[in-house]
Amino acid sequence: MDFEPFSLRVEPALETGAGRIEQREGYVVRTERAGVIGVGEATPLPGWTESRDECEAALDGVRDRANAGGTGEILDRVERATPAARHGVELAAVDAESRAAGEPLAAFLSESAPAGAVPVNATVGDGGIDATVRAAREAVEAGYEAIKIKVGARAPAVDANRIRAVRDVAGDAVELRADANGSLDERTAERLLDVAAELDFAYVEQPLPPDDLRGHAALRGRGVDIALDESLAALGPDAVLAAGAADVLVGKPMALGGPVRTLDVARRAAAENVATVVTTTVDAVVARVGALHVAAAIPEVPACGLATGSLLADDLAPDPAPVEGGTMSVPAGPGLAGDAFDELRRQ
Incomplete structure (x- = not known):
C-alpha cells in the first residue's frame, strides 16, 4: 500500500459553515489485492473528517504496518477518528477486488x-432572489429534476420568498430541497418547514445545530421530511437513528469511512424506513466515482449530491461519469471505471 498527495483548486472558493474552501488537498491511495492494484482517495474536510495532518499520519501508519506484514485486514487498523484515511484505504481495496472479479464496483458491492x-x-447557493431564480432556471434547463437551495444566511422572510420563487421557476415536476446547514433556531425552523410543506418540498436538510437530535425529532411530521448531514459527522449515524431524528440520512462516504461503511449505514437506515442520499465532500474524481457506485448500489436511491466536479478548477483525471441531463451514468468497466484511472494506479 502507498499514497501520494495532491492539491486541487476550488473555483470559485466555497463559503461553508466550517470555513472557506479554496483548495481540496488529499491523497491518492493505492493497494494490491489478488495481484491487482486498486486506487482510492483520502480527501479530508475538517468539520466532517479529520485534518490533513491526521489523515496523513493515519495513512503512514497503515502503510508501515501493511508493508511490513502484508495487507491483511488493514482496514481494521484505521481509527474511526480518521474516516477520510479509512475511505482512501477501503476504496482502493474494493476497487482492486472488484477489478479482480471483473465487475463494476456497484455490482460487486x-x-x-x-x-x-x-x-x-x-x-x-444562498444569494439574493435574482441570483437564486437565475441558478434554478439554469438547473431546470440543464435537465435536473431535483434542486437543493441553501437557506439560513438571510432573514426568514427573504428565504421564504426565495424558495417560493424557485418553486415558480421549477414547476411542480422538479423535486425541491432546502439546506440550512444547522443555522436555524427551533422557531425559525418551524416557520421554514411550514412554508416548505406548502410548496411541496421533499425535505429540509439540517435545520438545527448538529447536536440537537431531540429538536430534529420534534420537527418531523410537519409535512416535509427532515434530512440530517452534519449530525452524522458530529454524532454518528447510530445516534441519529436511535433518536428517531431523521427521515433522510445524507451519507458522505468520505466522512463515514468508506463505500462499504456507507452502504452498511444505508441498509440499517432502510430497515427503519429512513432513506439515504449519497453526497460528496467536494472530492476529486476518484472519490466522486466511488460515491456514484455506492449510490447505484442503494435500491431506489433518491437524487444524490454528486454533481460537484464542476466546483474544481482541475482534477486528478478526466471524469468518466460526467453529469448529463441531471443524471450520472455508472461506468460499466471493472472496478471504479475500467482503465480510466490506470495512470493513478502506477506507482
Missing part, C-alpha cells in the same frame, strides 16, 4: 442489480 445511472441534484 450490491445485494441486488445496481442502477445503471443515478439522478443527481443541482445546488443553488
Whole structure:
C-alpha cells in the first residue's frame, strides 16, 4: 500500500459553515489485492473528517504496518477518528477486488442489480432572489429534476420568498430541497418547514445545530421530511437513528469511512424506513466515482449530491461519469471505471 498527495483548486472558493474552501488537498491511495492494484482517495474536510495532518499520519501508519506484514485486514487498523484515511484505504481495496472479479464496483458491492445511472441534484447557493431564480432556471434547463437551495444566511422572510420563487421557476415536476446547514433556531425552523410543506418540498436538510437530535425529532411530521448531514459527522449515524431524528440520512462516504461503511449505514437506515442520499465532500474524481457506485448500489436511491466536479478548477483525471441531463451514468468497466484511472494506479 502507498499514497501520494495532491492539491486541487476550488473555483470559485466555497463559503461553508466550517470555513472557506479554496483548495481540496488529499491523497491518492493505492493497494494490491489478488495481484491487482486498486486506487482510492483520502480527501479530508475538517468539520466532517479529520485534518490533513491526521489523515496523513493515519495513512503512514497503515502503510508501515501493511508493508511490513502484508495487507491483511488493514482496514481494521484505521481509527474511526480518521474516516477520510479509512475511505482512501477501503476504496482502493474494493476497487482492486472488484477489478479482480471483473465487475463494476456497484455490482460487486450490491445485494441486488445496481442502477445503471443515478439522478443527481443541482445546488443553488444562498444569494439574493435574482441570483437564486437565475441558478434554478439554469438547473431546470440543464435537465435536473431535483434542486437543493441553501437557506439560513438571510432573514426568514427573504428565504421564504426565495424558495417560493424557485418553486415558480421549477414547476411542480422538479423535486425541491432546502439546506440550512444547522443555522436555524427551533422557531425559525418551524416557520421554514411550514412554508416548505406548502410548496411541496421533499425535505429540509439540517435545520438545527448538529447536536440537537431531540429538536430534529420534534420537527418531523410537519409535512416535509427532515434530512440530517452534519449530525452524522458530529454524532454518528447510530445516534441519529436511535433518536428517531431523521427521515433522510445524507451519507458522505468520505466522512463515514468508506463505500462499504456507507452502504452498511444505508441498509440499517432502510430497515427503519429512513432513506439515504449519497453526497460528496467536494472530492476529486476518484472519490466522486466511488460515491456514484455506492449510490447505484442503494435500491431506489433518491437524487444524490454528486454533481460537484464542476466546483474544481482541475482534477486528478478526466471524469468518466460526467453529469448529463441531471443524471450520472455508472461506468460499466471493472472496478471504479475500467482503465480510466490506470495512470493513478502506477506507482
